[in-house]
Amino acid sequence: MPDGGPLVLDVQNLNTVFATRGGEVHAVNNVSFSLKKGELLGVVGESGSGKSVTMMSLIGLLPSPPAEVRNGKVMFDGRDLLQTDANTLRDIRGARIGFVFQDPMTSLNPVFTVGYQLREPLIRHMGMNKKAANARAVELLDLVGIPDAAQRLKDFPHQFSGGMRQRVMIAIALACDPEVLIADEPTTALDVTIQAQILELVKELRQKLGMAIIWITHDLGVIAGIADRVMVMYGGQVVEQAPVREIFKNPQHPYTKALLQTIPHVSGERSERLQVIEGQPPMLGAAPTACPFRDRCDVSHDRCERENPERVNTGAGHDVACFLAEKESMNA
Amino acid sequence: MLDNGQKREKLVEVSDLKMHFPIYAGLFRKHVGDVKAVDGVSFDIFDGETLGLVGESGCGKSTCGRAVLRLYDITSGSVKIGGREIGATPQGDLRKMRPTMQMVFQDPQASLNPRMTVEGIIGEPLSEHTDLDRKGKLAKVHELMDAVGLNRAFSSRYPHEFSGGQRQRIGIARALALNPKFIVCDEPIAALDVSIQAQVVNLLEDLQKKLGLTYLFISHDLSMVRHIADRVAVMYLGKIVEVSPRDALYSDPLHPYTKALLSAVPEPDPDVTTDDRVILQGDVPSPSNPPKGCNFCTRCPAVMDICHENEPEFREVSPGRFVACHHHNETTN
Numbered sequence: 001m002p003d004g005g006p007l008v009l010d011v012q013n014l015n016t017v018f019a020t021r022g023g024e025v026h027a028v029n030n031v032s033f034s035l036k037k038g039e040l041l042g043v044v045g046e047s048g049s050g051k052s053v054t055m056m057s058l059i060g061l062l063p064s065p066p067a068e069v070r071n072g073k074v075m076f077d078g079r080d081l082l083q084t085d086a087n088t089l090r091d092i093r094g095a096r097i098g099f100v101f102q103d104p105m106t107s108l109n110p111v112f113t114v115g116y117q118l119r120e121p122l123i124r125h126m127g128m129n130k131k132a133a134n135a136r137a138v139e140l141l142d143l144v145g146i147p148d149a150a151q152r153l154k155d156f157p158h159q160f161s162g163g164m165r166q167r168v169m170i171a172i173a174l175a176c177d178p179e180v181l182i183a184d185e186p187t188t189a190l191d192v193t194i195q196a197q198i199l200e201l202v203k204e205l206r207q208k209l210g211m212a213i214i215w216i217t218h219d220l221g222v223i224a225g226i227a228d229r230v231m232v233m234y235g236g237q238v239v240e241q242a243p244v245r246e247i248f249k250n251p252q253h254p255y256t257k258a259l260l261q262t263i264p265h266v267s268g269e270r271s272e273r274l275q276v277i278e279g280q281p282p283m284l285g286a287a288p289t290a291c292p293f294r295d296r297c298d299v300s301h302d303r304c305e306r307e308n309p310e311r312v313n314t315g316a317g318h319d320v321a322c323f324l325a326e327k328e329s330m331n332a
Numbered sequence: 333m334l335d336n337g338q339k340r341e342k343l344v345e346v347s348d349l350k351m352h353f354p355i356y357a358g359l360f361r362k363h364v365g366d367v368k369a370v371d372g373v374s375f376d377i378f379d380g381e382t383l384g385l386v387g388e389s390g391c392g393k394s395t396c397g398r399a400v401l402r403l404y405d406i407t408s409g410s411v412k413i414g415g416r417e418i419g420a421t422p423q424g425d426l427r428k429m430r431p432t433m434q435m436v437f438q439d440p441q442a443s444l445n446p447r448m449t450v451e452g453i454i455g456e457p458l459s460e461h462t463d464l465d466r467k468g469k470l471a472k473v474h475e476l477m478d479a480v481g482l483n484r485a486f487s488s489r490y491p492h493e494f495s496g497g498q499r500q501r502i503g504i505a506r507a508l509a510l511n512p513k514f515i516v517c518d519e520p521i522a523a524l525d526v527s528i529q530a531q532v533v534n535l536l537e538d539l540q541k542k543l544g545l546t547y548l549f550i551s552h553d554l555s556m557v558r559h560i561a562d563r564v565a566v567m568y569l570g571k572i573v574e575v576s577p578r579d580a581l582y583s584d585p586l587h588p589y590t591k592a593l594l595s596a597v598p599e600p601d602p603d604v605t606t607d608d609r610v611i612l613q614g615d616v617p618s619p620s621n622p623p624k625g626c627n628f629c630t631r632c633p634a635v636m637d638i639c640h641e642n643e644p645e646f647r648e649v650s651p652g653r654f655v656a657c658h659h660h661n662e663t664t665n
């Protein structure tokens with residue numbers, strides 16, 4: 001695991017707000033994190049907690065309006081991506097930061113063949129001719145385990161199964177050997193055997209190319225298997241961040257603890273009923289002035305109603321936004 | 333859940349179902365072959381039970397679910413729902429049956445109309461098939477939103493204003509609107525985070541108990557299938573290779589593919605070693621050109637000569653346990 005390697009991405013105090021007919025939605029609030037060369041950062045968190053919006057914001061993929069990135073910094077290769085012009089950003093996105101979207105059907109263009117969509121970045125960013133791009137496209141589809149790769153280049157997205165479309169997306173994101181890969185739920189539609197293949201592929205690319213990876217997923221099994229570090233989001237904020245083993249063995253935030261109790265297993269005791277986290281996620285109508293998890297938290301107290309806890313360090317590389325953890329870190 | 337002693341009625345009976353998609357090529361769009369997405373599957377679903385359907389990406393699970401609901405005109409085979417054969421029923425005549433059989437789709441984005449509000453989307457089947465007035469409809473919509481964990485205050489928002497997981501819950505609420513008997517859930521929770529997954533699964537279980545629903549639950553999440561399913565069908569390359577009661581399948585899988593699937597499940601524990609894992613080698617063959625003999629012979633860790641020659645029969649090897657594998661042909665001979 002890369003320790004103290006150079007930072008490839010450094011995100012500071014990112015805030016993203018949507019203007020909707022019903023008022024503002026504060027989807028991302030003061031999110032800060034960084035990514036080292038060759039590191040795999042797992043991102044988990046409740047549905048609607050701002051994982052996708054965070055990642056889309058930092059590479060300028062949200063249409064504005066309705067989205068507005070209010071402030072923050074996203075440092076990549078010595079420049080702030082939030083201050084970078086659209087053309088340069090497009091080139092960076094195509095070649096140096098690969099992105100796999102959560103929803104493959106909306107990000108694959110239905111009117112172009114899969115082959116065209118794979119060749120396009122290779123021709124545009126790598127300066128390949130059509131023949132070379134085609135050969136590389138076959139190789140990429142092969143790499144992600146799609147049978148009959150050469151044949152299937154001629155097919156349109158709707159002719160692929162859900163999981164195959166996801167693999168096509170992964171192939172496109174990897175096409176130009178990016179320095180950073182942001183993968184948003186890249187394996188949700190994949191069964192475990194293909195997923196295992198993809199995860200092996202990702203580990204290999206990380207080792208060979210030193211690619212840094214952000215991997216968003218709901219599957220804590222996947223996180224346990226591949227992540228170096230884990231970031232937990234709730235209500236548009238980062239509530240906990242720690243090395244992977246710490247998150248599983250020594251979770252500090254009440255949300256993280258509850259989350260770990262909800263997962264079913266393939267072996268061992270089978271529970272009749274699954275644990276849930278009671279209550280509703282926060283509305284995000286305004287910038288937070290209190291702890292976003294307070295209404296669903298077993299251990300909340302009045303201070304949680306009045307103040308939003310800052311992230312404090314509780315151990316090696318482990319920080320938590322919870323007043324209880326704050327106390328412990330002072331006692332320690 | 334089912335009481336084992338009771339006589340169980342079959343709600344869904346599927347026999348030798350095939351769904352092939354033609355492949356056309358060349359200037360004159362000549363028919364050059366078929367994608368055999370579902371290639372002769374047979375299974376029953378008992379009234380009030382949940383049958384899990386698992387298998388590799390692209391093996392034909394969604395196609396199978398859609399074909400059972402006759403969202404396609406099937407290539408051949410028989411599908412009976414509540415004793416009624418619908419395999420060849422024209423689409424127009426199926427309309428009357430639609431409220432009783434519903435589907436929750438894998439791709440929430442593609443199945444929600446982007447120009448309708450959530451209230452409109454969930455309420456649409458109510459307008460179409462019931463005579464509730466505006467107030468009654470809104471009350472029902474709110475009830476459904478509560479049931480799937482969507483905040484009522486969001487009812488006038490549009491689908492794109494929701495996160496992926498929230499959108500999936502809209503689809504589930506909509507499928508539940510008409511109190512169906514039989515629901516095909518196609519990866520209904522794949523896009524949800526684990527705590528919402530648990531909510532939705534608990535919800536599906538509660539509704540099942542209360543309303544006697546029957547589910548075909550398609551998923552690649554084997555731990556969730558273990559939780560929700562009474563019996564499990566395992567599919568590989570267009571065919572069903574094993575059907576077993578849940579506990580038997582997880583503790584003693586019969587088919588080598590089932591064994592491989594179970595061993596590949598990632599455990600949510602960073603200290604678990606993965607050394608004893610069976611990682612399947614080789615590519616999934618193309619469903620337009622499946623191998624000779626057993627479909628799994630090109631990747632099976634326990635392959636024998638006969639597997640390259642003859643297709644194994646899908647047969648009941650012990651009460652309630654069905655498998656298509658030459659290994660199990662021998663042991664029972």
Ligand SMILES: Nc1ncnc2c1ncn2[C@@H]1O[C@H](COP(=O)(O)OP(=O)(O)OP(=O)(O)O)[C@@H](O)[C@H]1O
Pocket residue numbers: 018019020025027045046047048049050051052053054066102284492493494495496497498523524525
């Ligand atoms: N275009 C939009 N307009 C208004 N609100 C939006 C828009 N897009 C996203 N949101 C809101 O922003 C919040 C964060 O959404 P985001 O998609 O980042 O969640 P997520 O953590 O990726 O969830 P999931 O796990 O379900 O994918 C949600 O509450 C969502 O409703």
Ligand SMILES: Nc1ncnc2c1ncn2[C@@H]1O[C@H](COP(=O)(O)OP(=O)(O)OP(=O)(O)O)[C@@H](O)[C@H]1O
Pocket residue numbers: 158159160161162163164189190191353367368369387388389390391392393394395396438552619
């Ligand atoms: N409309 C279509 N035209 C041609 N081929 C199709 C069509 N729909 C599906 N297929 C093919 O049929 C096979 C099975 O697809 P299906 O969507 O049923 O798989 P699945 O098991 O649901 O996979 P996943 O887990 O990835 O969703 C795939 O090879 C797919 O490419």
Ligand SMILES: [Mg+2]
Pocket residue numbers: 051052053102184495496
């Ligand atoms: Mg998301």
Ligand SMILES: [Mg+2]
Pocket residue numbers: 161162163393394395438518
């Ligand atoms: Mg599918």
